[in-house]
Amino acid sequence: MRPRRTSRPATPPVIFALLVASLPIVGITREVTAQAAPAGEAVVAWHVTIAPTWFDPSTAPAQITPFGILFALHDALVRPLPGKGKMSPSLAESWSESADGLVYEFKLRRDLKFHNGDPVTAEDVKFSYERYRGAGAKEIQAHVRQVEIVDPLTVRFQLNEPWPDFMTFYGTTATAAGIVVPKKYVTQVGDDGFRKHPIGAGPYKFVSHKPGVEVVVEAYTGYWRRVPNVNRFVMKSVPEGTTRVAMLKNGEADIAFALDGEDAQNVKRDSRLQLVPSKHASIYWIEFADQWDPKSPWHDRRLRLAVNHALNRQAINEVSCLGYCPPAGVIVPRVMEFALPATPTPYDPPKAKQLLAEAGYPNGIDAGDFVPTPPFVTTAEAATNYLGAVGIRTKMRLMERAAFLAAWREKKLRGLFMAAVGNSGNAASRVEAFMFSKGSNAYGGYPDLDDLFHQQARERDTVKREAMLHRIQQMSIDRVMFAPIMDYRTLRGVGPRVAEHMLDSMHLIPFPSYEDVRLKGQ
Numbered sequence: 001m002r003p004r005r006t007s008r009p010a011t012p013p014v015i016f017a018l019l020v021a022s023l024p025i026v027g028i029t030r031e032v033t034a035q036a037a038p039a040g041e042a043v044v045a046w047h048v049t050i051a052p053t054w055f056d057p058s059t060a061p062a063q064i065t066p067f068g069i070l071f072a073l074h075d076a077l078v079r080p081l082p083g084k085g086k087m088s089p090s091l092a093e094s095w096s097e098s099a100d101g102l103v104y105e106f107k108l109r110r111d112l113k114f115h116n117g118d119p120v121t122a123e124d125v126k127f128s129y130e131r132y133r134g135a136g137a138k139e140i141q142a143h144v145r146q147v148e149i150v151d152p153l154t155v156r157f158q159l160n161e162p163w164p165d166f167m168t169f170y171g172t173t174a175t176a177a178g179i180v181v182p183k184k185y186v187t188q189v190g191d192d193g194f195r196k197h198p199i200g201a202g203p204y205k206f207v208s209h210k211p212g213v214e215v216v217v218e219a220y221t222g223y224w225r226r227v228p229n230v231n232r233f234v235m236k237s238v239p240e241g242t243t244r245v246a247m248l249k250n251g252e253a254d255i256a257f258a259l260d261g262e263d264a265q266n267v268k269r270d271s272r273l274q275l276v277p278s279k280h281a282s283i284y285w286i287e288f289a290d291q292w293d294p295k296s297p298w299h300d301r302r303l304r305l306a307v308n309h310a311l312n313r314q315a316i317n318e319v320s321c322l323g324y325c326p327p328a329g330v331i332v333p334r335v336m337e338f339a340l341p342a343t344p345t346p347y348d349p350p351k352a353k354q355l356l357a358e359a360g361y362p363n364g365i366d367a368g369d370f371v372p373t374p375p376f377v378t379t380a381e382a383a384t385n386y387l388g389a390v391g392i393r394t395k396m397r398l399m400e401r402a403a404f405l406a407a408w409r410e411k412k413l414r415g416l417f418m419a420a421v422g423n424s425g426n427a428a429s430r431v432e433a434f435m436f437s438k439g440s441n442a443y444g445g446y447p448d449l450d451d452l453f454h455q456q457a458r459e460r461d462t463v464k465r466e467a468m469l470h471r472i473q474q475m476s477i478d479r480v481m482f483a484p485i486m487d488y489r490t491l492r493g494v495g496p497r498v499a500e501h502m503l504d505s506m507h508l509i510p511f512p513s514y515e516d517v518r519l520k521g522q
Contacts, residue, residue, distance in 0.1 A: 036227070036229075036522075037221070037227070037231075038219035038221065038227060038228050038229060038230060038231035038232075039229075039230070039231050039519075039522060040230055040231055040232075040519045040521075040522065041230070041231065041232040041233070041234065042230050042232075042233050042234070042254045042255070042497075042498070042517060042519060043233075043234045043236060043247070043252065043253045043254050043255075044233060044234070044235050044236065044253065044254065044255045044256075044257070045236050045238040045243075045244040045247050045248070045253040045255070045256040045257065046068075046235055046236060046237050046238060046257055047238070047239060047241070047244065047256075047257045047258035047375050048065065048237065048239060048374060048375060048401040049212055049237040049239065049400065049401060049402070050069060050209075050214075050215050050235055050237050051066075051401075051402045052195040052196070052209065052211070053066070053195065053402070054066040054069040054070060055069065055070075055073060055194070055195050055198040055206070055209075056181075056191065056194055056195050056198065057070055057074060057128070057132070057134070057176035057177075057179035057181065058128075058131045058132050058133055058134060058176075058181075058191075059133055059134050060134040060135060060175065060176035061134065061135050061405050061409060061440075062135035062136070062421060062423055062433045062434075062440055062441050063135075063405065063421060063422065063423055064173055064280060064281075064282065064421075064422035064423045064424070064509065064510065065401075065422070066176075067173050067176070067423075067509065067511065068257075068510075068511035069215065069235065070176060070179060070202075071202060071509075071511065071513075071514075072202055072203065072204045072217055072233065072235075072514050073198055073200040073202045073204060073205075073206055073217065074179045074180070074181065074198075074200035074201060074202045075090050075091050075179070075180065075200065075201045075202045075203075075223075075224075076090055076091060076171070076176075076178040076179045076180060077089075077090060077091050077092040077095070077106050077108075077125060077170075077171070077178050077180065078090060078092055078095060078106070078167065078170065078171035078178055079171060079172070079173075079178065079179075080172065080173070080424070080506040080507040080508070080509055081225070081506060081513070082502065082505040082506055082513045082516060083505070084507075085507055086172055086424065086507040086508065087167060087171040087172055087507075090224075090225075091108060091109060091112060091120060091125075091180055091201060091224070092106040092107060092108055092109070093107055093108065093109045094106075094107050095107070095167075097167075100162065101159070101162030101163070101164070101460060102158060102159050102161070102162060103156060103157070103158055103159070104156070104157045104159075104166060104167070104170075105150070105154065105155070105156045105157075106125070106154070106155050106156075106157075107153060107154050108120060108121070108122065108125070108152075108153040108154070108155075109153075109224055110153065112201060112224055113201070113222050114182045114185070114199050114200065114201050115199050115200060115201070115205045115206075115220055116182065116185060116199050118182050118184055118185065118199075120180060120182075120201050121152045121153070122149040122150070122151065122152055122153060122154055122155040123149060123152075123183055124180050124181065124182055124183045125147075125155045125180050126147045126149055126155060127181075127183035127186075128177075128179065128180045128181050128183075129144075129147055129157075129177060129178075130147070131181070131186070132175070132176070132177045134175060134176050134177070135174075135175055135423075135433060135440045135441075136169050136174060136175035136177065136429065136432065136433065136440065137175070137177070137440075138438065138440070139169065139432050140166075140169045140170065140175060140177055142160075143159050143160055143161070143163040143166065143457075144157055144158070144159055144160070144166075145158045145159060145160045146158050157170075161458060162458065162460055163457060163458070164457070164459070164460050164462075164465065165426070165428050165429065165457065168425050168426050168428065168429055169425070169429060172424045172425050172429075172507075172508075173423045173424045173425070173508070173509060174423060174424060174425025174426075174429035175425075175429075180201060181194070181198075181199070181200065182199055182200075182201075185199050196209075201223075202220070202223065203219065203220055203223040203225070203226075203228050203514055203515035204217035204218060204219060204220055204228065204233060204514060204515075205217060205218050205219075205220045207232075212237055213236070213237060214234055214235060214236045214237065215234075215235040216232065216233070216234050216235075217232070217233050217235070218231065218232050219231050219232070219515075223515060225515065226515055226516075227515075228514065228515035228516075228517075229515070229516065229517060229518045229519070229522050230514070230517050230518070230519060230522075233514060236253070238253075238256075239374070239375050241258075241259055241260060241261075241263035241375070242263060244256040244257075244259065244263070244493070245259065245263045245266050245267055245493065248267065248273055248493045248494075248495045249266075249270060249272075249273070251495065251496075251497070253495060254494070254495045254497050254498050254519075255492060255493070255494055255495070255498065255501060255503075255512070256492065256493040256495075257490065257492055257510075258375065258376075258490050258491070258492075259275070259491045259492065259493055260320045260321070260376065260377075260378035260379065260491070261319060261320050261322075261378040264321075264322050264491040264493075265322065267491075267493040268322070272495075272496045273493055273494065273495060273496065274493070274494040274501070275491055275492070275493060275494075276491070276492045276493075276494055276501065276503050276504070277324040277489040277490070277491055277492075278488075278489050278490045278491075278492065278503070278504060278510040279335065279489070279504045279508070279510075280335075280422050280424070280490070280504070280508045280509055280510040281333040281335050281336050281422060281423070281424050281425075281508045282333060282420065282421065282422030282487065282488035282489075282490060282510070283328055283331055283332075283333045283420075283421060283422075283484065283485075283486070283487050283488055284325075284328075284376070284379055284418060284419065284420050284484075284485040284486055284488055285328070285331045285418070285419050285482045285483060285484045285485055286307060286311075286383065286416055286417070286418055286419075286482065286483035286485065287413075287416070287417050287418070287419050287443075287482060288304050288307075288416065288480075288481070288482070288483070289411075289413055289414050289415060289416070289417065289443050290414060290415060290443075291304060291443075291444070291481070292443060292444030297359070297361075297365060298415070298416075300359045301479065301480050302355045302356075302358055302359040303355070303356065303359050303361070303365070304480040304481075304483065305345075305355055305480050306351075306352040306353075306355035306356050306359070306390065306392065307352075307387065307392060307416075307483045308345040308480065308483045309345060309346065309347065309348040309349070309351045309352040309355065309390075310347075310349060310352040310386050310387050310389070310390040310392060311345075311347065311383060311386050311387075311483065311485060312347040312386055313327030313328070313344050313347065313485055313486055314327055314347075315347075315382070315386075316379060316382040316383060316386070316485060316486065317486050319378065319382050320376075320378040320379040320382055321379075321486065321488070321489060321491070322491065324489040324491065325486040325487055325488055325489050326486060326487050327344040327485070327486050328342075328344060328484035328485060328486050328487050329342030329343050329344040329345065329477065329484055330342040330473045330476065330477055330484055331419075331421075331430065331434060331435075331476065331482050331484050332427045332430045332431070332473055333430075333487050334487055335487070335508065336424075336425070336426050336427055336430065336508075337426040337427065338426050338427035338428065338465065338466050338469040338470070339427050339473075340427070340469070340470045340473035340474060342473065342474075342477060342484075344484065345483075349389060349390050352390040352392075353390050353391060356390065356391055356392070361391070363391065364390070364391025364392060364393060365391065365392055365393065366393050367387070367392050367393060367394045367415060367416055368394065368395065368414075368415045368416075369394070369395055369396075369397040369414075369415060369416075370383075370384050370387075370394035370395065370396050370397065370415070370416050370417065370418070371396075371397050371398070371399055371404065371413060371417040371418070372396065372398070372417065372418035372420070373401070373404060373417075373418060373419055373420035373421075374398065374399060374400065374401040374404055375401070376418070376420050377396075377398070379418070379420075379485065379486075380396055380418050381396065383418065383485065384396055394416060408441055409440065409441060411443055418485075419434075420488060421433075421434075422488065422490070422510065424507065424508035424509065427469045427472075427473065428453075428456060428457065428465075428469060431453055431469065431472050431473070432453070434482075435449060435453070435472060435476055435481065436449070436450060436453045437449075437450050438450075446475070446479070448475075449472055449475050449476075452468055452471060452472050452475075453472060455468055456468035456469055456472070490510050492510070496520075497519050497520055498517070498518075498519060498520070499518045499519055499520045499521075499522065500516065500517060500518040501517060502514075502516045502517050
């Protein structure tokens with residue numbers, strides 16, 4: 001992005017129109033579209049049950065996993081694309097920002113079509129944005145004053161004040177607000193009808209869904225970027241890791257997601273298969289849901305610090321992640337912009353026991369249920385064992401993933417639970433979701449932290465913003481708001497039929513650009 005300039009008074013309409021017309025183009029891209037016809041079928045074994053809500057970007061949670069389906073079916077104005085960095089023009093051929101940071105204008109590519117043949121227009125862009133209610137919706141809607149349709153291929157966002165993170169929230173997987181759905185079709189069938197049979201503008205068309213079993217998608221040869229190589233993907237829900245590995249070995253699956261511990265080792269030992277660690281912005285941490293309640297034991301900072309000292313992060317990394325997942329000192333992944341380089345709390349069981357005793361629990365504490373984000377049981381089991389060794393007694397309770405995410409969003413998870421979050425963005429989008437008191441998944445917060453968050457959101461000087469975001473992250477450490485475990489490098493298995501898996505081809509996204517996946521013989 002070009003250097004920013006300071007804000008200036010409002011410009012008269014005629015001059016403003018000339019100004020916007022002459023704005024520097026921040027992004028523009030063209031792709032080669034002459035490819036062979038799609039062929040073959042690939043099977044992807046998913047680690048969770050694929051939920052129909054993942055077909056609809058309007059309700060996307062603060063998680064990366066739904067984007068593995070969303071970016072197969074749908075497309076966005078701006079999004080990560082292979083080899084293009086964290087955001088690139090997609091449905092929009094270009095976008096621009098006014099000098100005062102108050103106006104963002106997007107120009108759609110010509111002749112774009114949804115899967116049902118309807119044209120993609122500025123009206124669909126405006127409708128999709130206004131329909132969005134997912135993670136980060138309150139934050140982005142608080143900054144956008146209005147969305148204006150300039151002409152059928154041009155849409156303009158006007159902000160209340162300069163907001164340096166507008167494109168982070170709109171053009172990355174920090175939210176799904178930039179994904180465009182067909183207004184006419186959604187209006188006709190309603191939200192439920194849309195989730196039963198989604199229509200998008202992505203590289204693959206929806207074919208069928210067997211709840212709890214599989215989703216089938218088929219190549220959309222009219223996709224603007226390129227004709228997909230593989231004709232059909234079958235996305236199978238396979239929660240058991242051993243089954244996913246067996247499917248890879250038997251040729252029943254071509255890609256398997258999220259392999260932990262022994263399952264990952266089994267893939268690594270098989271010379272026919274590949275084990276591919278991700279580069280995405282994911283992290284594990286333990287959440288103290290009740291720390292804001294003065295009557296809860298977890299209101300005591302010493303207990304929360306005891307949890308941090310009880311965790312042998314490197315050992316947890318070795319057992320569940322084969323050493324690929326670096327121990328973490330803060331809940332913002334180190335691969336993110338503005339992440340604070342933070343040293344993990346040292347593993348110190350005697351210190352943990354001392355803190356328990358000082359807090360009034362010399363014989364330990366019964367901490368109740370410990371619920372991990374499904375299906376990351378290996379990491380959760382290791383964490384509970386280390387907690388138990390110092391006297392923090394928990395009982396692991398498993399939930400179905402959709403139920404877990406809903407309970408977290410609705411603040412129904414209590415006590416201790418293990419978060420696993422991989423959506424991209426930057427440190428500010430992570431702070432907004434999990435540290436800011438009004439964040440989508442935050443249980444509470446601090447007024448001074450909130451004030452600093454608001455300050456950095458208005459600050460256009462990158463160096464000053466980084467300093468503020470580092471201060472916020474340090475506050476979270478000093479106040480022991482969380483118990484970070486490790487940056488998660490999800491381990492994916494790839495079968496022998498795959499020539500190009502395209503995993504990690506998009507910035508901080510652990511799923512492939514499906515249209516670029518190629519099977520051997522193609």
